[in-house]
Amino acid sequence: MFGYGVVGQGLHDVLEKSTGVRAEIRRICVKDKHKKRRLPLRYFTFDKRDILEDPEVNLVVELIDDADEAFRIVGEALSSGKNVVTANKKMVAEHLPELIRLQQDSHTSLLYEGAVCGAVPIIRNLEEYYDHEWLGSVRGIFNGSTNYILTRMYKDGLAYTDALQEAQEQGFAESDPWLDVSGMDATYKLSIIIEHAFGLNIRPEDIFHLGITGISNHDIRYAAEKKMKIKLVPYAGRVGKNSLTAFVLPRFITGEKQLYQVDNEYNGVIVEAAFAEKQFFFGKGAGGHPTGSAVLSDISANAYDYAYEYKKRRQTRNFTYTTDVNLNVYFRYLNPEDRALLEFTDISETCSGREYSYIIGKINLRELMEKSEQLNQKSVSVINLGDKPT
Numbered sequence: 001m002f003g004y005g006v007v008g009q010g011l012h013d014v015l016e017k018s019t020g021v022r023a024e025i026r027r028i029c030v031k032d033k034h035k036k037r038r039l040p041l042r043y044f045t046f047d048k049r050d051i052l053e054d055p056e057v058n059l060v061v062e063l064i065d066d067a068d069e070a071f072r073i074v075g076e077a078l079s080s081g082k083n084v085v086t087a088n089k090k091m092v093a094e095h096l097p098e099l100i101r102l103q104q105d106s107h108t109s110l111l112y113e114g115a116v117c118g119a120v121p122i123i124r125n126l127e128e129y130y131d132h133e134w135l136g137s138v139r140g141i142f143n144g145s146t147n148y149i150l151t152r153m154y155k156d157g158l159a160y161t162d163a164l165q166e167a168q169e170q171g172f173a174e175s176d177p178w179l180d181v182s183g184m185d186a187t188y189k190l191s192i193i194i195e196h197a198f199g200l201n202i203r204p205e206d207i208f209h210l211g212i213t214g215i216s217n218h219d220i221r222y223a224a225e226k227k228m229k230i231k232l233v234p235y236a237g238r239v240g241k242n243s244l245t246a247f248v249l250p251r252f253i254t255g256e257k258q259l260y261q262v263d264n265e266y267n268g269v270i271v272e273a274a275f276a277e278k279q280f281f282f283g284k285g286a287g288g289h290p291t292g293s294a295v296l297s298d299i300s301a302n303a304y305d306y307a308y309e310y311k312k313r314r315q316t317r318n319f320t321y322t323t324d325v326n327l328n329v330y331f332r333y334l335n336p337e338d339r340a341l342l343e344f345t346d347i348s349e350t351c352s353g354r355e356y357s358y359i360i361g362k363i364n365l366r367e368l369m370e371k372s373e374q375l376n377q378k379s380v381s382v383i384n385l386g387d388k389p390t
C-alpha cells in the first residue's frame with residue numbers, strides 16, 4: 001500500500017473490521033520519516049522498491065496525494081505484472097488511455113471505484129449493470145468538499161473561506177483544495193464516468209468547468225428566496241443521436257429534485273437510461289471510511305480476477321464530442337463593465353441593482369470556454385438553470 005493519510009488509514013480500519021476479505025497489508029510506503037504513525041514502524045517503508053520489487057506482493061493499493069508520482073508507481077506496478085487499486089482521480093483521468101493500454105499489454109487490472117464519488121458504487125454499475133443499456137445522461141454531485149461548503153453557506157450563512165476551512169478540518173477536502181473549489185476534481189471524475197458510460201475519452205482539459213469560488217452570499221440569498229439551493233453539478237449527456245456534451249457548472253436545484261436533498265459531504269449521481277429510465281445513487285462522497293470501503297470493494301473484486309472491460313468503447317463508433325450547445329444560465333456581476341463579458345443569444349430576465357446585477361439567458365458553451373479565465377478572475381458567477389442543453 002502507498003499512502004497512509006485520510007484514505008489509507010480509513011482503508012486500514014475497514015480492512016481490520018471486515019470479515020471475508022482475503023487481503024493482508026504487507027508493507028506501507030509513505031513519505032515523511034518524522035510523522036507519528038498509528039502502527040508500529042516495521043510496517044512502513046520510505047522506498048517504493050520495497051513494494052514494487054517484492055515478488056510476494058500481488059496487489060498494489062495506491063493512495064497518495066501526488067498524482068505524478070502515483071502515475072509512476074502505478075505504471076511500474078502494472079508493467080511488472082501487479083494488479084493495482086487506486087483512489088487517485090487526477091492520475092486516472094489524466095492518463096486513462098495509457099493506463100488502459102498498460103493493462104492490456106501486461107494482462108493486469110487497474111480498479112478505481114474509490115476515485116469517483118467515494119462510497120457511491122458508480123463505475124462498476126456503469127461497467128456491468130448498464131453494459132448494454134443506452135444511456136442518455138449522467139449528472140450529479142461528485143465532490144463532497146464543495147457540497148459541504150455550499151451547504152454550510154446556505155444553511156448557516158457561513159462565509160466561503162470559513163466553510164472551506166471546516167471542510168479541510170473534517171478531511172473532506174483534497175490536500176490542495178483548489179482542485180475541489182475550482183471544479184477540477186469534479187471534472188476528473190466526469191471524465192472517468194464518460195469513459196465508462198459513453199465509451200469516449202474526453203480529456204479533463206477539454207471539459208469546461210467553473211467551480212464555486214465565484215459563488216457569493218448574494219447568489220445563495222437569490223436561490224433561497226426562490227426556494228432553491230446551489231450545487232456544483234457535472235453533466236455529460238447526448239445531444240441528438242451521435243454527439244455528447246459535458247461541462248461542470250454550479251446549478252440551481254429546486255425542492256422537488258433528488259439532488260436538493262444531497263447535502264454536506266454526500267454525493268448523488270443520476271443516470272438516465274433508455275429503458276431503466278432515471279436512477280439515483282446516493283452516498284458519502286468523501287472521508288476515510290467511505291472511500292476506504294470503496295477501495296476495499298475493489299480489493300475484494302481483485303481477489304476474483306475482476307477487470308474493467310471498457311465495454312462501451314465498442315458501442316460508440318461515430319459518436320463525437322461537442323461543445324456547440326446552448327445552456328440557460330444566470331450570470332451575476334458586480335461591476336457594470338463586466339456585463340459585456342458574456343454574449344447571450346437570448347435574454348429572458350435582467351435585473352440591475354446597487355449591490356449586484358444579473359442576467360438570465362441562453363449562452364453557447366463555447367462562449368463560456370473562451371471566457372473561462374476572465375470568469376475565474378472577476379467577481380462574477382455563472383449558474384446553470386438546469387434545462388437540457390440544446
Ligand SMILES: NC(=O)c1ccc[n+]([C@@H]2O[C@H](COP(=O)([O-])OP(=O)(O)OC[C@H]3O[C@@H](n4cnc5c(N)ncnc54)[C@H](OP(=O)(O)O)[C@@H]3O)[C@@H](O)[C@H]2O)c1
Nearest residue numbers: 003004005006007030031032063064065087088286287291
Ligand atoms: N480524502 C478523501 O476523502 C478522498 C476521497 C476520494 C479519493 N481520495 C484520493 O485518495 C488519495 C489520497 O488522499 P488522502 O486524502 O488520503 O491524502 P492525505 O491524507 O494527504 O495522505 C496522503 C498520503 O500520501 C503519502 N505520500 C505522498 N507522497 C508520497 C510519495 N511520493 N511516496 C509515498 N507516500 C506518499 C503521504 O505520506 P506521509 O504520511 O508521509 O505524509 C500520506 O500518507 C488522493 O489521490 C485523493 O484524491 C481522497
